[in-house]
Amino acid sequence: MLGRMPFDLLVVGGGINGTGIGRDAAGRGLSVLLCEQGDLAEHTSSASTKLIHGGLRYLEYYDFRLVREALVERERLLAIAPHIIGPLRFVLPHMAGMRPAWMLRVGLFLYDHLARRKELPGTETVRLRKSVIGAPLQENLTRGFIYSDCWVDDARLVVLNAMDAQERGALVRTRTRLITARRDSTLWHATIEDVVTGRREEVSARILVNASGPWVSRLLNEQIGITGQAGVRLVKGSHIVVPKMYEGGHAFIFQNPDGRIVFAIPYEGEFTLVGTTDIPHEAAPGHVEISDEETVYLCDTINRYFKRPIAPADVVWSYSGMRPLYDDAAADASAVTRDYVLDINSSEGCAPVLSVFGGKITTYRRLAEHALEKLAPYLPGLKPAWTEKSHLPGGDLPTGRFGPFLAALTKNKPFLPEPMARRLAHAYGTRVEMILGEATSLAHLGRDFGGGLTEAEIDYLVAHEWARSATDILWRRTKLGLHTPNGTAEALDAYLASKTGER
Numbered sequence: 001m002l003g004r005m006p007f008d009l010l011v012v013g014g015g016i017n018g019t020g021i022g023r024d025a026a027g028r029g030l031s032v033l034l035c036e037q038g039d040l041a042e043h044t045s046s047a048s049t050k051l052i053h054g055g056l057r058y059l060e061y062y063d064f065r066l067v068r069e070a071l072v073e074r075e076r077l078l079a080i081a082p083h084i085i086g087p088l089r090f091v092l093p094h095m096a097g098m099r100p101a102w103m104l105r106v107g108l109f110l111y112d113h114l115a116r117r118k119e120l121p122g123t124e125t126v127r128l129r130k131s132v133i134g135a136p137l138q139e140n141l142t143r144g145f146i147y148s149d150c151w152v153d154d155a156r157l158v159v160l161n162a163m164d165a166q167e168r169g170a171l172v173r174t175r176t177r178l179i180t181a182r183r184d185s186t187l188w189h190a191t192i193e194d195v196v197t198g199r200r201e202e203v204s205a206r207i208l209v210n211a212s213g214p215w216v217s218r219l220l221n222e223q224i225g226i227t228g229q230a231g232v233r234l235v236k237g238s239h240i241v242v243p244k245m246y247e248g249g250h251a252f253i254f255q256n257p258d259g260r261i262v263f264a265i266p267y268e269g270e271f272t273l274v275g276t277t278d279i280p281h282e283a284a285p286g287h288v289e290i291s292d293e294e295t296v297y298l299c300d301t302i303n304r305y306f307k308r309p310i311a312p313a314d315v316v317w318s319y320s321g322m323r324p325l326y327d328d329a330a331a332d333a334s335a336v337t338r339d340y341v342l343d344i345n346s347s348e349g350c351a352p353v354l355s356v357f358g359g360k361i362t363t364y365r366r367l368a369e370h371a372l373e374k375l376a377p378y379l380p381g382l383k384p385a386w387t388e389k390s391h392l393p394g395g396d397l398p399t400g401r402f403g404p405f406l407a408a409l410t411k412n413k414p415f416l417p418e419p420m421a422r423r424l425a426h427a428y429g430t431r432v433e434m435i436l437g438e439a440t441s442l443a444h445l446g447r448d449f450g451g452g453l454t455e456a457e458i459d460y461l462v463a464h465e466w467a468r469s470a471t472d473i474l475w476r477r478t479k480l481g482l483h484t485p486n487g488t489a490e491a492l493d494a495y496l497a498s499k500t501g502e503r
């Protein structure tokens, strides 16, 4: 079926970079096939710290280009997806023996001024002993700074890019792996496999986009036989989730004696997210988990700053991911550039492959634009860039602001408990109507699997968001895994199996 017509682009990888490139390309009228071997955002793109940020720390490495681009993107992304992205204030306590106050002040001045800010407030200083913000912190911490960045639902950002790509004509295949590809002067000929059924298909495309994140080098070397390209360096990062440690909607950024920084961020209402670590990952890419040492490292950091200590036994959930960083030969994992490199191989007049090394959730939209700029010579008549101001699905909130949107939703659907209305409004924005429809009571939404996860929402996720398993739903499309009782995953899988049987 797929094999008959060559696509313009075959994008390998359903993380943020693959879906971002797929969306941008489809919106320019290109025919796109995107294949992801697992679920959308199954790997690095659901394992981030969930910040849309300039990366204050990268200023120390003089990564001004990256920081400026990221700062500009903050407000653009906030405008196109105000349901899944929101402003967040960060408290940076000054601690004796760490970076001096003057250095923090200079860094934050640059952070405030490297790019134009409209929505996000600038930096302030704070006397921690005189402010409620300082109440949970140890008494020796007397002053600090407060600056702005944004939070994001990383996994949903990926799904929304895939949805928009599909709505603009792309074909998105999850649980579909690129097995091998070879090229001639005009086309790539690839074999893709449905990893559930084992069924293989042959497809062809003018350009191959290798957005396979941690697999980027392996894909080049082993699946498509290209060697000698730039390398990737995998750096594992882990987070822990603990019961809420403090009141307030702000995050903390803490410095460690090893020079690294660790965030404590309000998470899912009842929790605090703490991360991250930076550990070189030498093994093959795949599923990664937090080690005992990382958990202790993160707890120790918190205990250096907070009055009330935490211990590994407090951890209710953890997750880890592999940063697929461009290998710039830095000695220390923390010092490897977070900037991205787009590498094109079209040797001897063959069909080109573009490989993505590195990148951040924050800069994915610009990365996609740069990727298409690089591919323009191979795509005569390519339409201009368009994603800067185009909403992602559900992001077209009537006033552009989340508060009034939530207020209107609770007025129209008074039967929704407030936490459920808030969760649905955040996750789906204006698309929430596709779940709630004409419902006038909770009963109209069908069985509740726990935490307000109803049949209506599950059916929507299956029909429109490629959800296939309980894990897809409980840990990526939502984070209801944190809020639902034991046994929910089994009940959900049984329900999904019954739906598959129906089809």
Ligand SMILES: Cc1cc2nc3c(=O)[nH]c(=O)nc-3n(C[C@H](O)[C@H](O)[C@H](O)COP(=O)(O)OP(=O)(O)OC[C@H]3O[C@@H](n4cnc5c(N)ncnc54)[C@H](O)[C@@H]3O)c2cc1C
Pocket: 012, 013, 014, 015, 016, 017, 018, 035, 036, 037, 038, 039, 040, 041, 042, 043, 044, 045, 046, 047, 048, 049, 050, 051, 052, 053, 176, 177, 178, 179, 211, 212, 213, 214, 215, 219, 235, 236, 237, 238, 276, 320, 321, 322, 323, 324, 356, 358, 359, 360, 361, 362, 363
């Ligand atoms: C701990 C940590 C914290 C981070 N925090 C932040 C943050 O707060 N803010 C920020 O902006 N960035 C952050 N980042 C960086 C950001 O998460 C990554 O740069 C980004 O998610 C990488 O996306 P990707 O699409 O390149 O890779 P991935 O998300 O890993 O996607 C690649 C996909 O390719 C698929 N694939 C591989 N091989 C094949 C094949 N043969 N066929 C089909 N599919 C294949 C994989 O299954 C995978 O899903 C963080 C990263 C980590 C690890």
